[in-house]
Amino acid sequence: MRPPAPPPARWRTRPRDNPASVVTYDVRQGASRATINEVATGAGVSIKTVSRVMNGEPNVRRATRERVRRVATELGYEPNPQARALAGRRTFSIGLLYENPHEFGYVQRAFEGVFAACEAGRYTLLLRPCGDGSRGAGGPSAKEVLGFVTQTRVDGVILTAPLGDDKALLEALRANGTPVACIAPREADPRLCSVRARDRSASRALTEHLLSFGHRRIAFINGDPRHGASAERLAGFREGLRAAACRADERLFVDGGFDFPSGEDGARRLLGISPRPTAIAAANDEMAAGAIAAAHALGLRVPADISVVGFDDSPAASRTWPPLTTARQPVFEMAQATTADLIEQLRTAGTPRQRVFDCPLVLRGSVAAPAARKSGRAEPQHAATRSAHADS
Amino acid sequence: MRPPAPPPARWRTRPRDNPASVVTYDVRQGASRATINEVATGAGVSIKTVSRVMNGEPNVRRATRERVRRVATELGYEPNPQARALAGRRTFSIGLLYENPHEFGYVQRAFEGVFAACEAGRYTLLLRPCGDGSRGAGGPSAKEVLGFVTQTRVDGVILTAPLGDDKALLEALRANGTPVACIAPREADPRLCSVRARDRSASRALTEHLLSFGHRRIAFINGDPRHGASAERLAGFREGLRAAACRADERLFVDGGFDFPSGEDGARRLLGISPRPTAIAAANDEMAAGAIAAAHALGLRVPADISVVGFDDSPAASRTWPPLTTARQPVFEMAQATTADLIEQLRTAGTPRQRVFDCPLVLRGSVAAPAARKSGRAEPQHAATRSAHADS
DNA sequence: TCCCCAAATGACAACGCTATCAACCTTTGT
DNA sequence: ACAAAGGTTGATAGCGTTGTCATTTGGGGA
Known part of the structure; x- marks a missing residue:
């Protein structure tokens, strides 16, 4: 229910002894x-x-x-959109919901893609943070999101990263009859529009890239476990090691939260382990940037003393020194595509579409051969694998 | 005028030979x-x-x-907001317009402040990029913004950074009767809500901070000239030098565009000058981060070989190595405040309010005494000046 | 030429709310 | 006890569209 708003000024503004019955208040669009x-x-x-x-x-x-x-x-x-909405029972607007403020770079890119699709489809976009991100876990209550939907009357919503895995939320939206599109959900529900990246194969390619330089002691900083992508990236990493018959040292796996400080922390711990890993793979660029900072703080050179790779190719990836080797998640394109799918569904009552995108490697300066220790090789064994970039 | 939208599916979906006159199409909010x-x-x-x-x-x-x-x-x-808007001739929504995609971190923080104020005032927020940022100069045409206003029927708009200085745009909005709030305009128009930071004094304080460490050859990377803040920050820098009777070497001033690459470029050029500056002040953090990267690329240590300061205390400032000494522009609070002012104006038809905020220094690791050369001092001369943080 | 069907068009009732203004209660003062 | 002055309430007319359904128009074939 809508709490009472402070009373509009009409009453306050209109002088009591003003005989004119015309309301004096008028801060509105001028020209009718x-x-x-x-x-x-x-x-x-x-x-x-x-x-x-x-x-x-x-x-x-x-x-x-x-x-x-x-x-x-x-x-x-x-045409007056409010009148259209009232008479036509749809607002031609959709809501983009996001949760964690940490990774805003991701939301930003998603926003741009969603916005582009909305423009093209003549829909209005409402950006809406939800769930107390600072509170950490917990996530937004389905109630909060539903409140947003019923208050604004958006025709559909787009859920970013961890929101698309909130069963209660999805169920509530389904019950409410609200069409949904998910960006990077854990799994692609055939009843919903969704778009995912091939996290696993890209992560594996990144791992193989490190292996090809001769790295054998590679540490991994995991992402926020609430994101489906975290598990996939970890799995891809392990796959890569296994395929190269490289035994994983379980001490070299630490947990992170997709944000810079957790990457810094994780790397600090990892770099204290003996024998020290020669490379760190972080589940996203923010954490990789944190890892680089931690390495610098310990007086290590990147990539001479320690190689680092990230994931996403976020803006942060090209702002570190050295710039990060990473895998490009085409967030803009992904967001744009699934938004277009949602709008199409809104218009035609067609079936929801699920998409998957590839993440091509982006080779920059944060990887080199490990320093010769006892078994080090100075040169990479072969050129980096590059996965093709294509929409499926 | 609204270009024709692709025809909704009603016609396509309904089978021609379907005798039922009931429309089969129904992807709407379920529960009425x-x-x-x-x-x-x-x-x-x-x-x-x-x-x-x-x-x-x-x-x-x-x-x-x-x-x-x-x-x-x-x-x-x-209450149905569309019906309210139609009957009440106001939508209880406002638009946040922004231009440059480079500095999205700034927009993000502004968005959060604006959003918070909208929530509190029960207004809906429409985020709207405008003007082809990639096109560089030019800016958005007043026409584009006016189109947005008339299409969405927002009750007022908030203009971020360079938009608040676009005379044609402001004039068009005035003619249209649309209430406006400006974030960081060049000057505070008394007819508009606005909020600014004390860029000049903070920049001066930052300069004095460097001087206090014994720096005498300080370079400056200027910001995007279309932003009023750029000139102010430059002026503050010059004031600081002048007050310390430190003669400015005009070769040490380069132009930037508030983005990372321009900071990198600028610093590369500056660091090639002989005698090399011992410190670089950049007009914002993004450029300062670029300067740090450039220094690293040239094999210089920060701050041992070169000190760097930024401005804003954006997220980038704590993600560099070493983290940046900078001045905190309280963007969230500023945006929140002026949005609240705008909403107040919308409600009460009161007079617009102008605000100014201080930018306290944030001391981190990117400043040290210059390496002893011929006249170097090893220790700072006195503690850093800290300006108070208060709303005026 | 006339009829029939489909294409083209319009009349009018919603849609869910706010604004106006008249009417109806309460007080308060005398 | 009675009026005047407010406080409280409701009837009704929009607001600017879309949806429904009836009506008009335009050809083409018999």
């Missing part, structure tokens, strides 16, 4: 806009015909259509 | 929500009284008010 009625009159048709033209509906004679369009342009007519 | 009528009936009052209660209007008997509230809660009633 043309309405569908004026266009209809101007074009000599009914408002229904204008409506048809504005919405691209069929069964309007070409000449009529053009006349209406011309008059609408002349009058600078823009 | 309670309306004001049902609440009115349930509480045994007229809809007008329900409206009064929901809007916190006066002149409703306490008992009636409570009864209405109870029924509304029971029914899970949420």
Whole structure:
């Protein structure tokens, strides 16, 4: 329920002894806009015909259509979205929900993709943080999200990273009949639009890249376990080691939370282990950047003393020194694609679509051969594997 | 004018030979929500009284008010915002416009502040990039912004950084009667809400901080000239030098664009100058991070060989190695404050308010005394100046 | 030429709320 | 006890669209 808002100023503003019954308050859009009625009159048709033209509906004679369009342009007519929503029972708006403020770079890129698709589809986008990110775990209650949906009346929502795995939330949205698209959910529910990256294979490729330089003691900083991507990236890492018959030292696995400080922490701990790992793979770039900072703080050179790889190719990846070798998650494209799918579903009541994107490696300066110790090789064994970049 | 949207699926979906006249299309909010009528009936009052209660209007008997509230809660009633907007001629939504994609960190923090204020004031927020940022100069046409305003019917807009200085845009918005709030405009127009930081004095304090460590050859990387803050920060820097009777070497001033690459470039050029500067002040943190990367690339140690300071205390500032000494621009608080002012103006038709915030220094690891050369001092001359952090 | 069907168009009732203003209660003062 | 002055409440008319369904128009074939 809507808590009472502070009383609008109308009452306060209007002087008690002012005999004029006209309300003095007026901080509104100045020029009153043309309405569908004026266009209809101007074009000599009914408002229904204008409506048809504005919405691209069929069964309007070409000449009529053009006349209406011309008059609408002349009058600078823009349909009132609120009236459309009220009469048409849909708002042509969607909500983009996100949770953790740490990884805002990710949300930013997702936002841009979603926004692009909304523009193209003439939908309005509402960006909405939810769940107390600072509170850490817990996540947003389904109630909070549902409140947002019923308050704003968005036609559908897009859930970023960990939200798409919240069973209670998904169930609540389903019960409410709200179409949903998930970005990077743990698994692709066929009843929902979704888009995922091939985290596992990209992570494996990254691992093979390190192995190809001769690294054998590679540490791994895991991501936030609430994100499906974390497990996939870890699995890809292990796959890579296994395929190269490289035994994993379990001490070289630490947990992180996808943010810079956790990468710093994790790396500090890892670099204290003896024998020291020669490379660190972090489950995302933020943590990799933290790892680089930790290495610097310990007086180690990157990549001479320690190689580091990240994941995502976020802006942070090109802002470290040295810049990060990583795998590019095409977040913009992913977000754009699934948003377009959602809008398509909204329009046509078609079936939801699931997509998967590849993450090509991006080779930069944070990897080198391990320093010759007892068994070190100075040169990489072979060129880096590059997975193709293509939409499936 | 609204270009024709692709035809909704209703026509395509409905089979031609389907005798049922009921439209088969239905991807809408499932459960139909309670309306004001049902609440009115349930509480045994007229809809007008329900409206009064929901809007916190006066002149409703306490008992009636409570009864209405109870029924509304029971029914899970949420006023339909579109109907409210249509009838009340205001949407209770505002738009946050931003231009440059480079500095998204800034926009992010601004967004959070604006969002917080909108939540508190029960306004909906529309985030809207505008102007082709990649196109560099040019900026968004007033037309584009006006199109956004008339299409969405937002009640007011907030303009971030360089937008608040676009005369044509401001004039167009004024003519349209749209209330405006500006974040970090060049000057505070008394007819508009605005919020600025004391860029000049903070920049001066930062400069004095460097001087106190014994630096005399300090270079400056300027920001995007379209931002008012750039000139202020430069002026503060010069003031600081002048006050210390430190003559400025004009070769040590380079232009930047507030982004990482321009900081990198600028620093590379500066570090090639002989005699080399012992410190670099960048007009923001992104560029300072670029400067640090450039220094590293040239094999210089920060801060042993070269000190660096930034501005803003953006997330980037604590992700560099070493972390940046900088001045904290309280973007969240600034954005929140001016948004609250705008909402207040929207509600009460009061006069717009202008605010100024201080930027306290944040001392981290990127500053040290210059390496002893011929006149170097090893120790700072006195403790760093810290400006107070207070809202004016 | 006339009829029939489909295409084209319009009339009008929603949609769910706010604004206006009249009407109805309470007080308060005398 | 009675009026005047407020406080409280409700009836009703929009707000600017879309949805439904009836009506008009335009051809083409018999």
